Amino acid sequence: MGIEVVVEGLTMSFGKQNIWQDVSLTLPAGEVSVMLGPSGTGKTVFLKSLIGLLKPQQGRVLINGVDMVSSPERDIYETRKLFGLMFQDGALFGSMSLFDNIAFPLREHTRKRESEIRRIVMERIELVGLLGAEDKLPGEISGGMRKRAGLARALVLDPQIVLCDEPDSGLDPVRTAYLSQLLIDLNARIDATMLIVTHNLDIAATVPDNMGMFFRRRLVTFGPREVLLTSDEPVVIQFLAGRREGPIGMSEEKDAALLAAEAAGPAAHPSAPRVIVPQLEPSPGLPPRAAVTRRRERVLGMLDQLPPAARAAIRDTYAHHAAAPTLTLPAPGSGS
Numbered sequence: 093m094g095i096e097v098v099v100e101g102l103t104m105s106f107g108k109q110n111i112w113q114d115v116s117l118t119l120p121a122g123e124v125s126v127m128l129g130p131s132g133t134g135k136t137v138f139l140k141s142l143i144g145l146l147k148p149q150q151g152r153v154l155i156n157g158v159d160m161v162s163s164p165e166r167d168i169y170e171t172r173k174l175f176g177l178m179f180q181d182g183a184l185f186g187s188m189s190l191f192d193n194i195a196f197p198l199r200e201h202t203r204k205r206e207s208e209i210r211r212i213v214m215e216r217i218e219l220v221g222l223l224g225a226e227d228k229l230p231g232e233i234s235g236g237m238r239k240r241a242g243l244a245r246a247l248v249l250d251p252q253i254v255l256c257d258e259p260d261s262g263l264d265p266v267r268t269a270y271l272s273q274l275l276i277d278l279n280a281r282i283d284a285t286m287l288i289v290t291h292n293l294d295i296a297a298t299v300p301d302n303m304g305m306f307f308r309r310r311l312v313t314f315g316p317r318e319v320l321l322t323s324d325e326p327v328v329i330q331f332l333a334g335r336r337e338g339p340i341g342m343s344e345e346k347d348a349a350l351l352a353a354e355a356a357g358p359a360a361h362p363s364a365p366r367v368i369v370p371q372l373e374p375s376p377g378l379p380p381r382a383a384v385t386r387r388r389e390r391v392l393g394m395l396d397q398l399p400p401a402a403r404a405a406i407r408d409t410y411a412h413h414a415a416a417p418t419l420t421l422p423a424p425g426s427g428s
């Protein structure tokens with residue numbers, strides 16, 4: 093089973109540029125979480141802080157009792173072996189076959205024999221649907237295949253925590269839908285704790301158990317998916333609807349005058365009702381996700397602390413068990 097990651101009061105700056113401050117959250121063991129946020133809000137910096145590659149000035153990241161910020165480097169190095177990392181471009185070596193790319197962490201970090209390495213690599217290649225492509229070079233395959241190869245490589249050391257940074261970037265909508273299913277199937281098979289950074293609203297709507305968002309140097313929210321999906325925070329509403337109206341600007345946050353003018357003017361798009369679609373299920377033939385039962389107990393136990401809309405959405409989800417119907421919420425600001 094995956095391992096819980098506890099983040100407490102994390103603050104990160106580069107020189108005078110503060111990226112985010114006082115970030116606290118828990119990635120529940122074995123559950124899938126998604127982190128959203130406009131470009132440049134520090135999502136990648138956050139992932140790198142979790143594995144101890146960047147050192148925030150304040151706060152802790154606790155994994156099995158090791159603080160990835162300030163424990164001795166030896167402990168951090170050992171704990172890093174629990175992670176599987178999938179970066180935006182797949183980060184493959186161009187001159188190596190897919191097989192050798194995927195075998196790389198095993199040859200680098202273990203003393204396994206070649207026959208054992210072959211067995212593990214071919215198993216992961218099958219898992220991500222790349223059987224037959226193992227002898228190809230990264231330049232000879234599509235972007236979607238490179239992503240899947242990156243994911244296979246992230247999985248060879250049997251990670252208990254998987255971090256994916258924009259796994260969908262550059263993929264068409266159909267490939268993105270396959271990727272969403274692959275992430276859920278992966279979670280069903282290995283029960284790892286997963287954190288996915290994405291801008292893709294379909295992944296955000298269908299994959300995670302938990303969701304969070306960074307904006308204006310803080311973590312706006314993090315918790316069960318229903319909390320963010322029913323949130324009335326203007327930045328959340330704007331982001332989920334993919335609209336220009338709201339606090340997020342093109343290059344940076346809008347200034348107060350522009351926001352006031354926008355609020356005074358006619359709405360460019362009337363608010364549409366928001367919809368919570370059911371979370372994806374593992375593909376037929378796979379075991380159910382072990383996290384589902386744990387999450388249900390955890391979330392029902394915290395129901396009293398959640399906003400009314402999230403509470404209602406969670407009750408609705410669990411009233412219908414796994415086959416939750418699509419839930420339509422009133423449009424934000426409609427008063428109903």
Ligand SMILES: Nc1ncnc2c1ncn2[C@@H]1O[C@H](COP(=O)(O)OP(=O)(O)OP(=O)(O)O)[C@@H](O)[C@H]1O
Binds near residue numbers: 111131132133134136
């Ligand atoms: N090593 C570094 N040194 C200095 N500044 C950095 C460093 N790494 C990141 N930054 C800055 O931190 C900020 C956040 O970057 P980050 O890549 O984490 O954003 P992001 O939310 O992942 O963006 P996107 O969604 O566009 O990928 C940016 O302003 C970036 O320039």
